[in-house]
Amino acid sequence: MTRTEFWQGNTACAEGALAAGCNFFGGYPITPSTEVAEHMAAKLPKKNGVFIQMEDEIASMASIIGASWTGARAMTATSGPGFSLMMENIGFAAMTETPCVVVNVQRGGPSTGQPTMAAQGDMMQARFGSHGDYSIIALCPATVQEMYELTAKAFNLADTYRVPVFLMADEIVGHMREKIIIPDSVERVPRRELARGTLPFQAGEDLVPGFPQFGKGYGVHVTGLTHDERGYPAATNPKLHADLVQRLVDKIELAPDEMADYDIVNPDAEDVFIAYGAPVRTVQQVMHDRPGKEIGFLRIRTVWPFPEKALSLFKNARRFLVPEMNLGQMAREFERHTKVPVISIPKLGGELHTPDELVAVLEARR
Amino acid sequence: MSFDDWYRQDRLPHIYCAGCGNGTIINCTLAAVDQMGWKKEETVFVSGIGCSSRAPGYIVTDSLHTTHGRAIAFATGVKMANPELNVVVFTGDGDLAAIGGNHFIHGCRRNIDLTVVCMNNQIYGMTGGQGSPTTPKGCTSSTTPYGCTEIPFDLCELAIAAGANYVSRWTSYHVKELEKAAKAGLETKGFSFIEAMVQCPTAFGRRNKFRQVADHVEYLRAHSILKAKVDRMIEAGETVPENMFVVGELAKRNRPYLGAKMPVKTETKPGAKP
Numbered sequence: 001m002t003r004t005e006f007w008q009g010n011t012a013c014a015e016g017a018l019a020a021g022c023n024f025f026g027g028y029p030i031t032p033s034t035e036v037a038e039h040m041a042a043k044l045p046k047k048n049g050v051f052i053q054m055e056d057e058i059a060s061m062a063s064i065i066g067a068s069w070t071g072a073r074a075m076t077a078t079s080g081p082g083f084s085l086m087m088e089n090i091g092f093a094a095m096t097e098t099p100c101v102v103v104n105v106q107r108g109g110p111s112t113g114q115p116t117m118a119a120q121g122d123m124m125q126a127r128f129g130s131h132g133d134y135s136i137i138a139l140c141p142a143t144v145q146e147m148y149e150l151t152a153k154a155f156n157l158a159d160t161y162r163v164p165v166f167l168m169a170d171e172i173v174g175h176m177r178e179k180i181i182i183p184d185s186v187e188r189v190p191r192r193e194l195a196r197g198t199l200p201f202q203a204g205e206d207l208v209p210g211f212p213q214f215g216k217g218y219g220v221h222v223t224g225l226t227h228d229e230r231g232y233p234a235a236t237n238p239k240l241h242a243d244l245v246q247r248l249v250d251k252i253e254l255a256p257d258e259m260a261d262y263d264i265v266n267p268d269a270e271d272v273f274i275a276y277g278a279p280v281r282t283v284q285q286v287m288h289d290r291p292g293k294e295i296g297f298l299r300i301r302t303v304w305p306f307p308e309k310a311l312s313l314f315k316n317a318r319r320f321l322v323p324e325m326n327l328g329q330m331a332r333e334f335e336r337h338t339k340v341p342v343i344s345i346p347k348l349g350g351e352l353h354t355p356d357e358l359v360a361v362l363e364a365r366r
Numbered sequence: 367m368s369f370d371d372w373y374r375q376d377r378l379p380h381i382y383c384a385g386c387g388n389g390t391i392i393n394c395t396l397a398a399v400d401q402m403g404w405k406k407e408e409t410v411f412v413s414g415i416g417c418s419s420r421a422p423g424y425i426v427t428d429s430l431h432t433t434h435g436r437a438i439a440f441a442t443g444v445k446m447a448n449p450e451l452n453v454v455v456f457t458g459d460g461d462l463a464a465i466g467g468n469h470f471i472h473g474c475r476r477n478i479d480l481t482v483v484c485m486n487n488q489i490y491g492m493t494g495g496q497g498s499p500t501t502p503k504g505c506t507s508s509t510t511p512y513g514c515t516e517i518p519f520d521l522c523e524l525a526i527a528a529g530a531n532y533v534s535r536w537t538s539y540h541v542k543e544l545e546k547a548a549k550a551g552l553e554t555k556g557f558s559f560i561e562a563m564v565q566c567p568t569a570f571g572r573r574n575k576f577r578q579v580a581d582h583v584e585y586l587r588a589h590s591i592l593k594a595k596v597d598r599m600i601e602a603g604e605t606v607p608e609n610m611f612v613v614g615e616l617a618k619r620n621r622p623y624l625g626a627k628m629p630v631k632t633e634t635k636p637g638a639k640p
Contacts, residue, residue, distance in 0.1 A: 024447050050446045055472040059439035062432065062469075066412070066443025069430060070451065074443070092433050214428040214444065215451050217407035221374075221423055223431035232377060233423060233431075 003182050009147040009174045010077075013103055013167065014039035016151035017075050019186045022101070023049035024072040026063030028056055028082060031115040032171040033105035036077035057082035061089035065098045069222065071191070071213040073155050077103035079171075080122055081112060083129070090164050091130030092224045094248060097201070097209065099158035099191060103151065103167040105174035106325075108350050117350025118171035120277055120325040126166045127304050133245050135252035137259060138166040138304035142280035144178045150301060152186040157259060159191040161251055162208050168303065170325065172278040172352060194218060199229040201244075207251035252305050261301035262310050269296030270318040271362055274311075274334060276300040278352055279323040285355045286362075295362070303330065311338045319343055319365055323353045369396035372406070374426050381420055383491075385571075385579035387538035387564030391485050392421045392456070394541055394562075398548035399454065409452045412441040414466060416492050417566075418458035418485035435466025438473040441480050445625040454552070455482040459500040460490045463519045467499075474528030477556040479625035483548065484521060484559070487566035495569030502609065506573040521561050526617045531556030533617040537563040537586040540613065547615065556623030563590075563611055586611070 007015070014036050017025075025040040037053070044051040050067070054060040057078055064074035078086060083104050093100055108114030109121050122129075126138045137157050139150040147169060154165040194200060194210030200220045203209045212218035225233040226241045234240050265287065273283045273295065280299050287295055296314050300307060311320070311334065320342045322331040328344035335342040345361050347353050373396075382388050399409065409427045413419035415434035422429035432440045437455045445453045462470050462484050473480065489507055490496040497507040497514050500521065504513045525533045532554035534547040544562055551558030565571060565582035576582035591606070593614030599606050 024443070026443060052442065052446055054439065054442070055468050058436060059442070059469055059472070062436045062439035063443030063446070065432075066430065066440040066445075067447035068443075069428075070444055070448035072447040074447070088433055089436065212428075214410055214430075215407060215448055219406065219426050219428060221429045221431065223423065224433060225431065 010035035016148035020152035057085035094134035272296035532558035
């Protein structure tokens with residue numbers, strides 16, 4: 001039996017993680033994500049899980065990577081300033097192919113910025129924030145329901161692709177309260193164990209090696225240095241480095257269809273909104289106020305890797321309109337994938353676009 | 367079994383310079399680990415960045431070679447998620463006391479059940495000999511070409527003040543003492559800190575008038591003063607000479623700690639009929 005609750009987004013995020021079997025949380029308090037940590041602090045000890053408040057976000061990220069190597073489903077939650085500190089070890093997780101989930105309840109930046117106001121200013125940082133080339137997965141919830149569902153899904157993606165997965169929420173979705181339907185259970189995809197006799201970083205056709213969990217006798221060496229398939233440092237071998245980094249990128253970038261998650265409304269429309277996260281809600285209001293088939297809508301949940309194919313499904317599109325709570329970070333990415341004009345509708349300040357603001361752009365462009 | 371059985375033979379030769387003291391410290395630590403009777407599959411070595419932090423790569427167990435200064439934070443995650451694992455951290459003075467200082471303090475405060483072995487060569491060896499937080503005043507490094515003007519850290523005093531359950535310091539000269547200290551650290555529940563002063567002929571000795579490796583090791587020996595002797599001198603009102611390393615067991619206590627193993631379940635319940 002499902003049950004209905006009236007929850008805050010951050011609570012739903014924590015509950016989604018628990019439903020997915022998250023058993024380790026390492027975190028540091030930061031507005032507007034703190035409720036995730038508080039909820040985990042209350043719930044995890046009762047489920048034989050571990051909650052630990054670390055000394056900073058660098059250590060939080062380190063602790064979840066350490067926990068993940070013992071087989072834990074590990075998570076942390078933060079916001080912009082903490083996300084910046086985590087970048088060092090996010091790169092380590094990418095290089096060592098450590099499954100982990102990082103929740104970023106975005107607030108206005110740069111720097112301390114607007115701790116209690118929403119933004120989507122970390123979308124590019126999520127993709128490119130750590131040094132070097134690598135790929136990650138990022139999901140964007142627009143409702144409290146999705147805070148629950150996408151957090152649970154993030155763990156499955158992390159374990160399947162052995163990569164850090166980001167839940168790129170924002171202050172609006174994190175602090176908003178609304179109705180949520182809790183399912184009986186959520187799907188759990190187990191981490192594939194390393195086959196005995198296989199080298200620890202030897203990948204098959206899916207480019208994802210099996211996982212040699214600590215404490216199981218694999219005797220695996222895990223290093224952030226460029227390493228060979230045995231896991232041994234080989235930092236001056238040009239071909240080995242190129243092949244390793246290419247694989248880390250390809251395992252994600254060559255599989256966007258498998259993790260694509262988007263909705264398409266009115267695919268024959270000429271004016272098409274594209275949105276992710278909280279601005280989805282304003283677009284929905286505009287569409288509600290103007291029923292019919294005139295306005296198309298591409299609602300994206302998996303933002304990274306970008307679901308390129310989704311754009312081509314709007315055959316008659318004459319313009320893509322992209323409301324974002326930043327200065328057009330993803331609009332530039334969409335532009336790269338289509339010949340159709342992309343019109344960015346940026347908004348800073350911490351508040352959602354109003355429906356009138358979107359309609360004004362829509363009508364001015366017609 | 368001996369310490370030799372804990373090495374990955376296929377990773378040799380190692381990267382350490384001729385005359386480096388790190389191998390001595392790793393040998394002593396592994397000898398102590400071996401005496402503990404720990405199983406390889408239940409033991410994890412964690413490290414950060416630097417010469418000392420390359421050690422886990424040469425050891426056959428699961429090992430995690432992490433980012434600069436963060437080893438204790440990673441090790442905290444490993445130990446908390448699976449307290450059944452025995453977790454040992456190898457680190458150096460730059461890794462632990464500079465970039466990793468905060469994690470070190472909080473590891474001690476939490477008194478988490480780890481053993482941290484710091485190879486203190488008083489220099490950044492891997493990057494070619496820059497001054498570190500433990501470079502003695504007046505010593506020359508590539509970033510202190512006119513002599514270091516800063517006051518060095520006393521890492522053991524720091525660990526004691528922050529709450530570690532076991533703290534001892536020895537040098538690469540004192541191999542037997544070091545091995546015993548490492549064993550005592552491994553046996554102690556809670557945070558154990560073992561500081562080993564080591565020679566670094568390539569980056570430190572070369573710039574500081576140690577013509578031979580043996581000269582540097584002799585310097586470490588001659589500048590060591592036993593904790594017991596220091597205590598006696600203080601009691602007698604004598605002045606303890608400066609620039610000496612106080613060696614010996616500096617703290618051993620039983621504060622509450624984090625990362626306890628699950629209690630071993632007994633076969634029969636109390637009162638159960640045989």
